[in-house]
Amino acid sequence: MRRDTFLAFAAILCLLAAMAAKSLFVDAPALREHNAPGQFDATAAKARLARILGDQRPHPADSEANDAVRARLVAELRAIGLQPIVRDQNACNDFAKARLIACTRVRNVIARFGPPAGKALLLSAHYDSVPVGPGAGDDGVGVATLLEVGAILKDRPLKKPIILLFNEGEELGLIGARAFLADPISANVDSLLNFEARGVTGPVTMFETSQPNGPAIAAFSRAVARPYASSLSADVARLIPNDTDVTTYKERGWLTLNFAMTGNETRYHSPGDDIAGLDIRTLQDMGDQALAVSSELAMASQPSAQGQQLFVDVLRVGLWRMPQWLGAAILAMLLLLTSGVAWKRRALFRAPAVALGAIVLGVVAASLAVTVMGLLVAGTYWRAHPLFAFTATYATIILGALAVLLPLGAKLGAARLRVGFWFLFLLIGAGLAFVAPGAMIYFLLPPALVLLGILAARRSSSLETAGALSGLAALYVIWGELLIGLESIFSPGPLWIVAPAGAIVIVPALVEVLQLFERPRRRVMLLGSAVIALLAWVIAGTVPAYSQDHQQRFTIEYDSDAAAHRSYWSIASDGAALPESYARIARWRQDKLPFSERKRWIADAPTLPAILPPSLELLQAVRHGTGRTLRLRLKMNGAERLVLIAPPEAHIRAAGVAGFLRRAGESASEGKFTITCTGRTCDGAELQIDLGSLRPVELMMIGARNGLPPIGAPLLAARPPFARPQYTPDETVAFTRVGL
Numbered sequence: 001m002r003r004d005t006f007l008a009f010a011a012i013l014c015l016l017a018a019m020a021a022k023s024l025f026v027d028a029p030a031l032r033e034h035n036a037p038g039q040f041d042a043t044a045a046k047a048r049l050a051r052i053l054g055d056q057r058p059h060p061a062d063s064e065a066n067d068a069v070r071a072r073l074v075a076e077l078r079a080i081g082l083q084p085i086v087r088d089q090n091a092c093n094d095f096a097k098a099r100l101i102a103c104t105r106v107r108n109v110i111a112r113f114g115p116p117a118g119k120a121l122l123l124s125a126h127y128d129s130v131p132v133g134p135g136a137g138d139d140g141v142g143v144a145t146l147l148e149v150g151a152i153l154k155d156r157p158l159k160k161p162i163i164l165l166f167n168e169g170e171e172l173g174l175i176g177a178r179a180f181l182a183d184p185i186s187a188n189v190d191s192l193l194n195f196e197a198r199g200v201t202g203p204v205t206m207f208e209t210s211q212p213n214g215p216a217i218a219a220f221s222r223a224v225a226r227p228y229a230s231s232l233s234a235d236v237a238r239l240i241p242n243d244t245d246v247t248t249y250k251e252r253g254w255l256t257l258n259f260a261m262t263g264n265e266t267r268y269h270s271p272g273d274d275i276a277g278l279d280i281r282t283l284q285d286m287g288d289q290a291l292a293v294s295s296e297l298a299m300a301s302q303p304s305a306q307g308q309q310l311f312v313d314v315l316r317v318g319l320w321r322m323p324q325w326l327g328a329a330i331l332a333m334l335l336l337l338t339s340g341v342a343w344k345r346r347a348l349f350r351a352p353a354v355a356l357g358a359i360v361l362g363v364v365a366a367s368l369a370v371t372v373m374g375l376l377v378a379g380t381y382w383r384a385h386p387l388f389a390f391t392a393t394y395a396t397i398i399l400g401a402l403a404v405l406l407p408l409g410a411k412l413g414a415a416r417l418r419v420g421f422w423f424l425f426l427l428i429g430a431g432l433a434f435v436a437p438g439a440m441i442y443f444l445l446p447p448a449l450v451l452l453g454i455l456a457a458r459r460s461s462s463l464e465t466a467g468a469l470s471g472l473a474a475l476y477v478i479w480g481e482l483l484i485g486l487e488s489i490f491s492p493g494p495l496w497i498v499a500p501a502g503a504i505v506i507v508p509a510l511v512e513v514l515q516l517f518e519r520p521r522r523r524v525m526l527l528g529s530a531v532i533a534l535l536a537w538v539i540a541g542t543v544p545a546y547s548q549d550h551q552q553r554f555t556i557e558y559d560s561d562a563a564a565h566r567s568y569w570s571i572a573s574d575g576a577a578l579p580e581s582y583a584r585i586a587r588w589r590q591d592k593l594p595f596s597e598r599k600r601w602i603a604d605a606p607t608l609p610a611i612l613p614p615s616l617e618l619l620q621a622v623r624h625g626t627g628r629t630l631r632l633r634l635k636m637n638g639a640e641r642l643v644l645i646a647p648p649e650a651h652i653r654a655a656g657v658a659g660f661l662r663r664a665g666e667s668a669s670e671g672k673f674t675i676t677c678t679g680r681t682c683d684g685a686e687l688q689i690d691l692g693s694l695r696p697v698e699l700m701m702i703g704a705r706n707g708l709p710p711i712g713a714p715l716l717a718a719r720p721p722f723a724r725p726q727y728t729p730d731e732t733v734a735f736t737r738v739g740l
Helices: 003-025 042-051 064-081 140-153 174-181 184-188 214-223 229-238 247-253 281-301 326-345 350-376 385-414 414-435 438-444 445-455 460-488 496-513 522-542 708-718
Strands: 085-094 100-113 118-127 162-167 191-199 200-210 255-263 308-312 320-325 552-561 564-574 589-591 600-605 617-622 625-634 641-646 652-657 660-661 673-678 687-689 696-706 731-739
Touching: 003 385, 003 460, 003 496, 003 522, 042 064, 042 140, 042 281, 042 350, 064 100, 064 140, 085 174, 085 247, 085 652, 085 660, 100 140, 100 174, 100 214, 118 140, 118 174, 118 247, 118 281, 118 652, 140 162, 140 191, 140 281, 162 174, 174 184, 174 247, 184 191, 191 247, 191 281, 200 214, 200 229, 214 255, 214 281, 214 320, 229 308, 229 438, 247 255, 255 281, 255 460, 308 326, 308 438, 308 460, 320 326, 326 438, 326 445, 350 385, 350 414, 350 522, 385 414, 385 496, 385 522, 414 438, 414 445, 414 460, 414 496, 438 460, 445 460, 460 496, 552 708, 641 660, 652 673, 673 687
Parallel strands: 100 673, 118 162, 118 191, 191 255, 552 731
Antiparallel strands: 085 100, 100 162, 200 255, 308 320, 552 564, 564 600, 589 600, 617 625, 625 687, 641 673, 641 696, 652 660, 652 687, 696 731
8 A cells, every 4th residue: 555545544544533532522521529618519419409309200290209309399498598489380381393282280399589679580490300210310400400509699699689490390391481481470580591401411501592692692601611502502492393491481581591411312301310320520510500600690780792692612611702793794704705715726616516526425425324224223223332323424424525535626636625615615604694693603713714824825835734724623623512412412313414514524624634645546545435434334333232321212002092992012112123022922013003103013912991091071162253162171081191182174273271271373273283281180170172163073082191001011021121211101001082
């Protein structure tokens, strides 16, 4: 092998190693051994949380388990010198991003301290868990943070009151947040810090703000020593279907900052979300940020900054921010100057096209590789070791990009190809600005450094290379954090989602790598890169898919169709083959249940007459114009959760309970609509539904209770050792159709 080819391979392997090592720069901080007076004590906070969770049973809203958690929470608040109040409300909430109205009984716990009057700072977390897990991360980390921050700040001379809100019902549909907005105390709030979790480890990101974000970011920037945030995340939060309590709170227009961690999603909403799995370093990271921003907002005057800001942290050392208008102006200027350089170098069209081809082919190759692996290896084979799968994805991007750069890039030359890529980079940034303006911050510094090097090349040609390498370093630091976030959020899949951002980091690096060597052999480079990618995928596909810390999603249900007098066993998993022991229990097939669009493993089961679906008693029906209002009494028949799925022709306009009738929104006339009621209070509760149709409609009615009937014991015993339910518990479901 020629020396240049060998060195080019070495450089490519270094690039791949850098892509794998990027997360080392932004992990949660090491746990402090000693805390100075007034510092957040993560050890004490975790001990408080352990006392509150007690035996760590799941404690969904309106359950006996949550009653016990609430009692211990109230005791902890009193122990730190606060006098909490408990609000008891039957409430419902609706969603802008989902066709759903959810109801339950909530008991929000509220503690207030500081000055007796004035607009207050609200610190919010929810203390209920999902029915499947103990909720140490989601949202025990928020509960522990509020308690420790309250213990520290309650004796300080604050300029504004602080309200600690531990709300109930977030997991069922942000219902506690909706109930708080109906509470008179909410009228005194003008600013909000919300604390959430979608995992149990990793750095805590401030991922959402009020709009315009200027005042919130000014306070955050002044207060937090190790920020982890970007203006792009707020745009992403607006565009994706996920919700937090902030979704409900934002209608008040409060100054808002929303915090969460996302590391190791495999424990999220599962029995693994326990005290042992909660990373105390992450708790310290959240606590440090919460205490700093709370102190800033409660002890200083309202931030004077206005308008919309672009911002991104740099290796968690500080926050780089600027007015959005200035970022747009800089982006436009860089685009204009770079286009001028590209014109002079005859690189305005062909060079960007080659760079685009390298990006596109790299992304396509990675996507195809992910698809092929999915066909060859069933299930989330990367779950225990996602680093291997993401590294294989990046190796495939390198192969695809080289397939374009080696034959076409060599003809253009490094100087033209370099400016062509950065011109394309700025065009991508300008295009994204229309959809997600916060993304502009990612497109400013790297091309600016490259452009400075190009302009300085008149004095020395080495300055252009220095500028190009400086731009690459800035790209790696800023976009590396973006990739870390994408890898964390999309660790459940799809893996290819990281490919476009990964290609944007990889392609300019390959441009610089290839120009360092005279003539690396094209066929050898392509063959070697293919071997590297293939080896990476072999490793990703053969390492253990699951581990004690990263378990397989594996939820078992007993489903009874009352109308058809048939029953089923169903397993909602990641699609991996069932253990051989399951084949001895029943004959399994991949199919859908009548109330779900998701494919799962299904087998026939004995019908148990004692398991009945909920029922409805019509109390009143009032016709008005083209619609009607129905008042119904619910009979749960042992179910803990009731779900009503209305067909599109029902035209649901509103639903809820007395005092909390929620409008369904203007889009409610299109598609199916879901109404839920969860908890003990649902049995005998009265539900009102407004329909925009006079014709009879048929609804799917589903009742679920935690756990399986005794005949499910063999299935539980045969569950793989590194598998557990996630998102929904093992449960018994009975469903039927009801006409209204």
